[in-house]
Amino acid sequence: MTGTTSRLVLPRYLREEDGHRTPVASDGYRSTALRAPLRTPVDLPHRLTEVTGPVLGEDRVTPGDADLTLRAGGEAQGQRIIVFGRVLDSGGRPVPGALLEIWQANAAGRYRHVVDNWPAPLDPHFDGLGRVVTDSLGRYEFTTIKPGAYPWGNHHNAWRPAHIHFSLFGQAFTQRLVTQMYFPDDPLFGQDPIFNAIPPAARHRAVAGFDLGRTQPDWALAFEWDIVLRGTDQTPFETDDDGDVA
Protein backbone atom coordinates (compact mmCIF):
# COMPACT_ATOMS: atom_id res chain seq x y z
CA MET A 1 0.00 0.00 0.00
CA THR A 2 1.33 3.42 -0.86
CA GLY A 3 1.45 6.08 1.80
CA THR A 4 -1.49 8.13 0.62
CA THR A 5 -3.83 5.44 -0.65
CA SER A 6 -7.29 6.10 0.66
CA ARG A 7 -9.11 3.27 2.24
CA LEU A 8 -12.26 3.08 4.22
CA VAL A 9 -11.74 3.17 7.94
CA LEU A 10 -15.19 2.70 9.31
CA PRO A 11 -16.30 2.75 12.91
CA ARG A 12 -16.80 -0.59 14.56
CA TYR A 13 -19.75 -0.82 16.88
CA LEU A 14 -18.75 -2.39 20.15
CA ARG A 15 -20.48 -5.59 21.13
CA GLU A 16 -21.80 -5.89 24.65
CA GLU A 17 -20.44 -8.74 26.77
CA ASP A 18 -22.58 -11.86 27.01
CA GLY A 19 -23.11 -11.35 30.72
CA HIS A 20 -24.77 -8.03 29.99
CA ARG A 21 -27.01 -8.71 27.03
CA THR A 22 -30.10 -10.80 26.47
CA PRO A 23 -29.54 -14.15 24.71
CA VAL A 24 -31.82 -14.97 21.77
CA ALA A 25 -33.19 -18.06 23.55
CA SER A 26 -34.06 -18.82 27.15
CA ASP A 27 -35.37 -22.13 28.53
CA GLY A 28 -38.09 -20.56 30.61
CA TYR A 29 -39.62 -18.74 27.63
CA ARG A 30 -41.19 -21.63 25.78
CA SER A 31 -41.70 -19.98 22.40
CA THR A 32 -37.95 -19.69 21.93
CA ALA A 33 -37.59 -23.49 21.64
CA LEU A 34 -38.70 -23.73 18.01
CA ARG A 35 -37.79 -20.22 16.92
CA ALA A 36 -34.37 -19.23 18.22
CA PRO A 37 -31.65 -20.44 15.83
CA LEU A 38 -29.64 -23.36 17.21
CA ARG A 39 -26.39 -22.80 15.34
CA THR A 40 -23.77 -20.36 16.54
CA PRO A 41 -24.09 -17.11 14.59
CA VAL A 42 -21.24 -16.25 12.23
CA ASP A 43 -19.27 -13.09 13.01
CA LEU A 44 -20.04 -10.35 10.51
CA PRO A 45 -17.36 -7.66 10.35
CA HIS A 46 -18.83 -4.16 10.24
CA ARG A 47 -18.67 -2.76 6.75
CA LEU A 48 -20.67 -0.03 5.03
CA THR A 49 -23.99 -1.86 5.22
CA GLU A 50 -23.66 -2.35 8.96
CA VAL A 51 -22.42 1.13 9.92
CA THR A 52 -25.13 2.92 7.97
CA GLY A 53 -28.84 2.57 8.64
CA PRO A 54 -32.22 4.06 7.88
CA VAL A 55 -32.58 7.76 8.55
CA LEU A 56 -35.97 7.98 10.22
CA GLY A 57 -37.08 11.02 12.14
CA GLU A 58 -39.75 13.68 12.28
CA ASP A 59 -41.27 12.50 9.01
CA ARG A 60 -42.41 9.37 10.84
CA VAL A 61 -44.13 11.28 13.66
CA THR A 62 -47.34 13.28 13.89
CA PRO A 63 -48.09 15.78 16.68
CA GLY A 64 -50.39 13.54 18.74
CA ASP A 65 -47.96 10.65 18.76
CA ALA A 66 -46.22 11.78 21.95
CA ASP A 67 -49.42 11.72 24.00
CA LEU A 68 -51.10 8.32 24.08
CA THR A 69 -53.80 9.45 26.53
CA LEU A 70 -55.82 11.32 23.90
CA ARG A 71 -57.33 9.14 21.23
CA ALA A 72 -60.62 9.11 19.33
CA GLY A 73 -61.80 12.35 20.88
CA GLY A 74 -61.47 11.36 24.52
CA GLU A 75 -59.19 10.54 27.43
CA ALA A 76 -57.78 7.11 28.18
CA GLN A 77 -58.60 5.44 31.50
CA GLY A 78 -55.79 4.82 33.95
CA GLN A 79 -52.89 6.33 35.83
CA ARG A 80 -51.46 9.13 33.69
CA ILE A 81 -47.66 9.02 33.51
CA ILE A 82 -44.81 10.81 31.79
CA VAL A 83 -42.01 8.59 30.53
CA PHE A 84 -38.80 10.43 29.70
CA GLY A 85 -35.09 9.89 29.38
CA ARG A 86 -32.13 10.09 27.05
CA VAL A 87 -30.90 7.92 24.24
CA LEU A 88 -27.13 7.56 24.48
CA ASP A 89 -24.50 5.35 22.95
CA SER A 90 -22.21 3.25 25.07
CA GLY A 91 -19.55 5.95 24.80
CA GLY A 92 -21.93 8.27 26.62
CA ARG A 93 -22.71 10.37 23.54
CA PRO A 94 -26.33 11.48 23.03
CA VAL A 95 -28.12 10.05 19.99
CA PRO A 96 -30.09 12.99 18.52
CA GLY A 97 -32.86 12.72 15.98
CA ALA A 98 -33.52 9.07 16.78
CA LEU A 99 -36.95 7.60 16.21
CA LEU A 100 -38.56 5.73 19.10
CA GLU A 101 -41.63 3.62 18.44
CA ILE A 102 -43.55 2.43 21.47
CA TRP A 103 -46.54 0.17 22.03
CA GLN A 104 -48.25 -1.05 25.17
CA ALA A 105 -51.34 -2.57 26.79
CA ASN A 106 -54.04 -0.34 28.25
CA ALA A 107 -54.60 0.23 31.98
CA ALA A 108 -56.43 -3.09 32.23
CA GLY A 109 -53.59 -5.00 30.58
CA ARG A 110 -55.32 -5.47 27.24
CA TYR A 111 -53.77 -4.78 23.83
CA ARG A 112 -55.80 -3.46 20.95
CA HIS A 113 -54.85 -6.44 18.82
CA VAL A 114 -56.85 -9.22 17.19
CA VAL A 115 -55.07 -12.04 19.04
CA ASP A 116 -55.44 -10.45 22.49
CA ASN A 117 -58.86 -11.50 23.76
CA TRP A 118 -58.45 -12.18 27.46
CA PRO A 119 -61.39 -10.88 29.54
CA ALA A 120 -60.15 -7.37 30.27
CA PRO A 121 -61.85 -4.32 28.79
CA LEU A 122 -60.66 -2.41 25.77
CA ASP A 123 -60.54 1.36 26.14
CA PRO A 124 -62.11 3.28 23.24
CA HIS A 125 -59.71 6.15 23.91
CA PHE A 126 -56.49 4.17 23.96
CA ASP A 127 -54.74 2.49 21.05
CA GLY A 128 -51.36 1.91 22.71
CA LEU A 129 -49.21 3.37 19.92
CA GLY A 130 -46.72 6.22 20.36
CA ARG A 131 -43.81 7.69 18.43
CA VAL A 132 -41.26 10.33 19.37
CA VAL A 133 -37.91 11.59 18.08
CA THR A 134 -35.01 12.48 20.37
CA ASP A 135 -33.96 16.14 20.51
CA SER A 136 -30.46 17.51 19.91
CA LEU A 137 -29.39 16.25 23.35
CA GLY A 138 -30.81 12.80 22.84
CA ARG A 139 -33.80 13.44 25.09
CA TYR A 140 -37.26 11.98 24.60
CA GLU A 141 -40.55 12.27 26.48
CA PHE A 142 -44.07 11.00 26.06
CA THR A 143 -47.29 10.94 28.05
CA THR A 144 -49.29 7.75 28.45
CA ILE A 145 -51.13 5.69 31.04
CA LYS A 146 -49.44 3.04 33.13
CA PRO A 147 -50.09 -0.29 31.40
CA GLY A 148 -51.65 -3.13 33.34
CA ALA A 149 -50.16 -6.59 33.83
CA TYR A 150 -51.61 -9.34 31.67
CA PRO A 151 -51.76 -13.15 31.71
CA TRP A 152 -50.22 -15.34 29.04
CA GLY A 153 -49.89 -19.02 28.34
CA ASN A 154 -46.21 -19.63 28.94
CA HIS A 155 -46.74 -21.58 32.19
CA HIS A 156 -49.46 -22.01 34.80
CA ASN A 157 -50.66 -18.63 36.09
CA ALA A 158 -48.09 -16.69 34.07
CA TRP A 159 -48.37 -12.88 34.13
CA ARG A 160 -46.30 -10.32 32.32
CA PRO A 161 -45.11 -7.49 34.57
CA ALA A 162 -46.32 -4.08 33.40
CA HIS A 163 -44.11 -2.96 30.51
CA ILE A 164 -43.87 -0.69 27.49
CA HIS A 165 -42.37 -1.98 24.24
CA PHE A 166 -39.67 0.23 22.66
CA SER A 167 -38.16 0.12 19.17
CA LEU A 168 -35.12 2.27 18.26
CA PHE A 169 -33.00 2.64 15.15
CA GLY A 170 -30.12 4.83 16.26
CA GLN A 171 -27.91 5.80 13.32
CA ALA A 172 -26.68 2.45 12.08
CA PHE A 173 -28.02 -1.01 11.29
CA THR A 174 -25.81 -2.27 14.08
CA GLN A 175 -27.53 -0.07 16.69
CA ARG A 176 -31.05 -1.38 16.10
CA LEU A 177 -32.77 -2.23 19.39
CA VAL A 178 -36.19 -3.58 20.34
CA THR A 179 -36.77 -3.88 24.05
CA GLN A 180 -39.23 -3.50 26.93
CA MET A 181 -39.26 -0.99 29.76
CA TYR A 182 -40.46 -2.15 33.17
CA PHE A 183 -41.65 -0.27 36.25
CA PRO A 184 -39.79 -0.31 39.58
CA ASP A 185 -40.48 -2.94 42.23
CA ASP A 186 -42.97 -4.96 40.19
CA PRO A 187 -44.00 -8.02 42.25
CA LEU A 188 -44.33 -10.02 39.02
CA PHE A 189 -40.63 -9.86 38.10
CA GLY A 190 -39.80 -13.12 39.89
CA GLN A 191 -42.06 -15.32 37.77
CA ASP A 192 -41.53 -13.67 34.36
CA PRO A 193 -39.22 -15.61 32.03
CA ILE A 194 -38.87 -12.70 29.63
CA PHE A 195 -37.59 -10.33 32.31
CA ASN A 196 -35.42 -13.09 33.79
CA ALA A 197 -33.90 -13.95 30.41
CA ILE A 198 -31.91 -10.73 30.85
CA PRO A 199 -28.64 -11.56 32.64
CA PRO A 200 -28.89 -10.59 36.33
CA ALA A 201 -26.26 -7.87 36.00
CA ALA A 202 -28.27 -6.13 33.26
CA ARG A 203 -31.84 -6.43 34.57
CA HIS A 204 -31.83 -3.11 36.37
CA ARG A 205 -31.17 -1.39 33.04
CA ALA A 206 -34.59 -2.52 31.81
CA VAL A 207 -36.37 -0.89 34.76
CA ALA A 208 -37.39 2.77 34.81
CA GLY A 209 -36.90 4.92 37.89
CA PHE A 210 -39.68 6.88 39.57
CA ASP A 211 -38.88 10.60 39.54
CA LEU A 212 -40.92 12.69 41.94
CA GLY A 213 -39.16 15.82 40.68
CA ARG A 214 -40.58 15.40 37.19
CA THR A 215 -44.04 14.47 38.42
CA GLN A 216 -46.54 17.12 37.34
CA PRO A 217 -48.63 18.22 40.33
CA ASP A 218 -52.32 17.43 40.00
CA TRP A 219 -51.61 15.77 36.65
CA ALA A 220 -49.17 12.89 36.10
CA LEU A 221 -46.51 10.70 37.71
CA ALA A 222 -43.12 10.52 36.03
CA PHE A 223 -40.71 7.70 35.21
CA GLU A 224 -37.20 8.13 33.84
CA TRP A 225 -35.55 5.60 31.56
CA ASP A 226 -32.29 6.11 29.69
CA ILE A 227 -31.65 3.86 26.73
CA VAL A 228 -28.09 2.98 25.73
CA LEU A 229 -27.34 1.84 22.19
CA ARG A 230 -24.04 0.36 21.06
CA GLY A 231 -21.29 2.94 20.57
CA THR A 232 -18.25 2.89 18.32
CA ASP A 233 -14.59 2.33 18.96
CA GLN A 234 -13.80 5.75 17.58
CA THR A 235 -15.31 9.17 17.70
CA PRO A 236 -16.41 9.73 14.12
CA PHE A 237 -16.80 13.48 14.40
CA GLU A 238 -13.43 14.30 15.96
CA THR A 239 -10.83 16.15 13.98
CA ASP A 240 -7.29 15.08 13.30
CA ASP A 241 -4.29 16.94 14.70
CA ASP A 242 -4.06 18.88 11.47
CA GLY A 243 -7.60 20.11 11.86
CA ASP A 244 -9.13 18.15 9.00
CA VAL A 245 -12.49 16.78 9.71
CA ALA A 246 -11.80 13.10 9.80
Place this chain on the structure above:
Amino acid sequence: MGFEHDSPLVRDADETNERRPGTPRRGTGFLDEPPTLRTTPSATVGPYLAIGLTWPDGADAVAPGTAGEVWLRGTVRDGNGDVVPDAVVETWQADPDGRFAHPGDPRGSASTPGFRGFGRSATPGGEFAVRTLKPGPVPDGEGGLQAPHVDVSVFARGLLDRVVTRIYFADEAEANAADPVLSALPEDRRRTLVARRTEDGYRLDINLQGDAETVFFAV
Protein backbone atom coordinates in the same frame (compact mmCIF):
# COMPACT_ATOMS: atom_id res chain seq x y z
CA MET B 1 -9.29 5.02 -5.52
CA GLY B 2 -10.14 7.92 -3.29
CA PHE B 3 -13.14 8.74 -1.19
CA GLU B 4 -14.58 12.10 -0.44
CA HIS B 5 -13.83 13.46 2.97
CA ASP B 6 -17.18 14.75 4.01
CA SER B 7 -18.47 11.52 5.48
CA PRO B 8 -18.70 11.50 9.26
CA LEU B 9 -17.91 7.80 9.23
CA VAL B 10 -14.75 7.68 7.22
CA ARG B 11 -11.22 8.91 7.37
CA ASP B 12 -8.21 8.27 5.21
CA ALA B 13 -5.63 5.93 6.52
CA ASP B 14 -2.05 5.57 5.34
CA GLU B 15 0.83 3.43 6.42
CA THR B 16 1.97 5.75 9.15
CA ASN B 17 -1.42 6.42 10.57
CA GLU B 18 -3.08 3.07 10.40
CA ARG B 19 -5.08 1.75 13.23
CA ARG B 20 -4.22 -1.59 14.68
CA PRO B 21 -6.87 -3.13 16.91
CA GLY B 22 -6.28 -2.24 20.51
CA THR B 23 -3.68 0.41 19.81
CA PRO B 24 -5.47 3.73 19.64
CA ARG B 25 -3.16 6.50 18.57
CA ARG B 26 -3.08 10.10 19.47
CA GLY B 27 -4.64 12.33 16.88
CA THR B 28 -6.51 9.64 15.04
CA GLY B 29 -9.77 10.31 16.78
CA PHE B 30 -9.97 6.87 18.31
CA LEU B 31 -11.23 6.61 21.82
CA ASP B 32 -8.56 5.80 24.35
CA GLU B 33 -11.11 4.72 26.91
CA PRO B 34 -13.46 1.77 27.04
CA PRO B 35 -17.17 2.44 26.71
CA THR B 36 -18.53 4.18 29.73
CA LEU B 37 -22.06 2.83 29.66
CA ARG B 38 -23.52 -0.64 29.41
CA THR B 39 -26.10 -1.10 26.68
CA THR B 40 -29.81 -1.55 27.32
CA PRO B 41 -30.70 -5.26 27.09
CA SER B 42 -33.00 -6.32 24.25
CA ALA B 43 -36.37 -8.03 24.65
CA THR B 44 -38.76 -9.86 22.37
CA VAL B 45 -41.17 -7.84 20.23
CA GLY B 46 -43.88 -10.18 21.55
CA PRO B 47 -47.12 -11.05 19.76
CA TYR B 48 -48.50 -7.51 19.52
CA LEU B 49 -45.71 -5.89 17.51
CA ALA B 50 -48.14 -4.90 14.78
CA ILE B 51 -49.48 -2.13 17.04
CA GLY B 52 -46.16 -0.34 17.16
CA LEU B 53 -44.34 -1.37 14.02
CA THR B 54 -46.91 -0.98 11.25
CA TRP B 55 -46.38 1.70 8.62
CA PRO B 56 -48.58 2.18 5.56
CA ASP B 57 -45.44 2.41 3.42
CA GLY B 58 -43.39 -0.08 5.45
CA ALA B 59 -42.76 -2.45 2.58
CA ASP B 60 -41.50 0.29 0.27
CA ALA B 61 -37.73 0.43 0.38
CA VAL B 62 -38.28 2.28 -2.88
CA ALA B 63 -41.29 4.33 -3.95
CA PRO B 64 -43.95 2.37 -5.86
CA GLY B 65 -43.62 2.70 -9.60
CA THR B 66 -39.86 3.26 -9.60
CA ALA B 67 -38.22 1.83 -12.69
CA GLY B 68 -36.57 -1.48 -11.90
CA GLU B 69 -38.55 -2.22 -8.77
CA VAL B 70 -38.52 -5.80 -7.59
CA TRP B 71 -40.20 -7.65 -4.74
CA LEU B 72 -38.05 -9.47 -2.24
CA ARG B 73 -40.18 -12.25 -0.82
CA GLY B 74 -39.74 -15.22 1.44
CA THR B 75 -41.36 -17.40 4.06
CA VAL B 76 -40.17 -17.49 7.65
CA ARG B 77 -40.34 -20.98 9.19
CA ASP B 78 -39.71 -22.38 12.66
CA GLY B 79 -38.01 -25.58 13.78
CA ASN B 80 -41.07 -27.68 12.93
CA GLY B 81 -41.17 -26.25 9.43
CA ASP B 82 -44.31 -24.30 10.34
CA VAL B 83 -44.67 -20.78 9.04
CA VAL B 84 -44.07 -17.91 11.47
CA PRO B 85 -47.06 -15.64 10.89
CA ASP B 86 -46.25 -13.03 13.55
CA ALA B 87 -42.71 -11.90 12.74
CA VAL B 88 -41.48 -8.66 11.27
CA VAL B 89 -38.67 -8.66 8.71
CA GLU B 90 -36.62 -5.51 8.16
CA THR B 91 -34.22 -4.95 5.27
CA TRP B 92 -31.39 -2.45 4.75
CA GLN B 93 -29.43 -2.13 1.55
CA ALA B 94 -27.59 0.05 -0.95
CA ASP B 95 -29.15 1.40 -4.14
CA PRO B 96 -28.21 0.15 -7.63
CA ASP B 97 -25.10 2.36 -7.52
CA GLY B 98 -24.03 0.68 -4.30
CA ARG B 99 -24.76 3.78 -2.22
CA PHE B 100 -26.71 4.02 1.01
CA ALA B 101 -29.44 6.53 1.84
CA HIS B 102 -27.39 7.66 4.81
CA PRO B 103 -25.20 10.74 5.41
CA GLY B 104 -22.31 8.51 6.41
CA ASP B 105 -21.82 7.01 2.99
CA PRO B 106 -18.32 8.18 1.99
CA ARG B 107 -19.25 8.54 -1.68
CA GLY B 108 -22.29 10.66 -0.85
CA SER B 109 -25.77 9.55 0.04
CA ALA B 110 -27.77 7.48 -2.43
CA SER B 111 -29.25 9.71 -5.12
CA THR B 112 -31.77 7.31 -6.64
CA PRO B 113 -35.13 9.12 -6.47
CA GLY B 114 -37.59 7.55 -4.06
CA PHE B 115 -35.01 5.20 -2.62
CA ARG B 116 -35.14 4.68 1.16
CA GLY B 117 -33.18 1.45 1.36
CA PHE B 118 -35.14 0.34 4.39
CA GLY B 119 -38.10 -2.01 4.22
CA ARG B 120 -40.27 -3.48 6.94
CA SER B 121 -42.75 -6.26 6.40
CA ALA B 122 -45.05 -8.26 8.62
CA THR B 123 -45.30 -11.98 7.83
CA PRO B 124 -48.98 -12.86 7.33
CA GLY B 125 -49.07 -16.54 6.47
CA GLY B 126 -45.33 -16.56 7.19
CA GLU B 127 -44.48 -14.47 4.15
CA PHE B 128 -42.62 -11.17 4.00
CA ALA B 129 -42.52 -8.91 0.96
CA VAL B 130 -40.41 -5.79 0.42
CA ARG B 131 -40.55 -3.56 -2.65
CA THR B 132 -37.06 -2.46 -3.57
CA LEU B 133 -34.36 -2.08 -6.21
CA LYS B 134 -31.64 -4.63 -6.60
CA PRO B 135 -28.58 -3.21 -4.85
CA GLY B 136 -25.26 -2.70 -6.58
CA PRO B 137 -21.94 -3.97 -5.30
CA VAL B 138 -20.63 -2.22 -2.17
CA PRO B 139 -16.99 -1.47 -1.26
CA ASP B 140 -15.62 -3.88 1.32
CA GLY B 141 -13.37 -1.26 2.87
CA GLU B 142 -10.19 -2.95 1.74
CA GLY B 143 -10.12 -2.04 -1.91
CA GLY B 144 -12.46 -4.81 -3.03
CA LEU B 145 -16.18 -5.17 -3.52
CA GLN B 146 -18.89 -7.04 -1.75
CA ALA B 147 -21.49 -8.76 -3.90
CA PRO B 148 -24.91 -7.08 -4.00
CA HIS B 149 -26.61 -7.91 -0.72
CA VAL B 150 -29.33 -6.89 1.70
CA ASP B 151 -28.94 -6.93 5.47
CA VAL B 152 -31.96 -8.47 7.18
CA SER B 153 -33.28 -8.39 10.75
CA VAL B 154 -35.98 -10.79 11.91
CA PHE B 155 -37.98 -10.02 15.03
CA ALA B 156 -40.66 -12.28 16.51
CA ARG B 157 -42.34 -13.62 19.57
CA GLY B 158 -39.95 -16.32 20.76
CA LEU B 159 -36.83 -14.35 19.81
CA LEU B 160 -35.44 -12.38 22.73
CA ASP B 161 -33.18 -10.43 20.38
CA ARG B 162 -33.37 -9.87 16.64
CA VAL B 163 -31.58 -12.34 14.41
CA VAL B 164 -29.57 -10.97 11.50
CA THR B 165 -28.94 -12.48 8.11
CA ARG B 166 -28.20 -11.38 4.55
CA ILE B 167 -29.83 -11.85 1.17
CA TYR B 168 -27.59 -12.33 -1.87
CA PHE B 169 -28.72 -12.85 -5.46
CA ALA B 170 -28.39 -16.05 -7.50
CA ASP B 171 -27.84 -14.11 -10.74
CA GLU B 172 -24.62 -12.62 -9.33
CA ALA B 173 -22.62 -15.85 -9.31
CA GLU B 174 -19.30 -14.21 -10.09
CA ALA B 175 -19.65 -11.46 -7.50
CA ASN B 176 -20.94 -13.96 -4.96
CA ALA B 177 -17.89 -16.15 -5.44
CA ALA B 178 -15.65 -13.19 -4.60
CA ASP B 179 -17.72 -11.89 -1.71
CA PRO B 180 -15.75 -11.91 1.56
CA VAL B 181 -18.73 -12.88 3.71
CA LEU B 182 -20.28 -15.50 1.48
CA SER B 183 -17.02 -17.12 0.45
CA ALA B 184 -15.99 -17.54 4.09
CA LEU B 185 -18.96 -19.83 4.70
CA PRO B 186 -18.97 -23.58 4.08
CA GLU B 187 -20.28 -24.15 0.58
CA ASP B 188 -23.38 -26.06 1.67
CA ARG B 189 -24.40 -23.20 3.97
CA ARG B 190 -24.03 -20.40 1.40
CA ARG B 191 -27.20 -21.32 -0.41
CA THR B 192 -29.29 -20.38 2.63
CA LEU B 193 -28.41 -16.76 1.80
CA VAL B 194 -28.90 -16.72 -1.97
CA ALA B 195 -32.25 -15.60 -3.36
CA ARG B 196 -33.50 -16.99 -6.63
CA ARG B 197 -35.12 -14.98 -9.40
CA THR B 198 -38.91 -15.02 -9.57
CA GLU B 199 -41.45 -13.41 -11.84
CA ASP B 200 -41.56 -10.16 -9.90
CA GLY B 201 -38.24 -10.16 -8.11
CA TYR B 202 -36.38 -12.55 -5.84
CA ARG B 203 -37.26 -15.12 -3.23
CA LEU B 204 -35.42 -16.45 -0.20
CA ASP B 205 -36.99 -18.35 2.67
CA ILE B 206 -35.69 -17.85 6.19
CA ASN B 207 -35.47 -20.99 8.30
CA LEU B 208 -34.97 -20.17 11.97
CA GLN B 209 -33.96 -23.77 12.71
CA GLY B 210 -33.65 -27.17 11.07
CA ASP B 211 -31.35 -28.85 8.55
CA ALA B 212 -31.60 -25.84 6.27
CA GLU B 213 -31.22 -23.33 9.10
CA THR B 214 -30.37 -19.97 7.58
CA VAL B 215 -26.91 -18.59 8.29
CA PHE B 216 -27.37 -15.94 10.94
CA PHE B 217 -24.75 -13.37 11.80
CA ALA B 218 -23.44 -11.82 14.98
CA VAL B 219 -23.04 -8.12 14.21
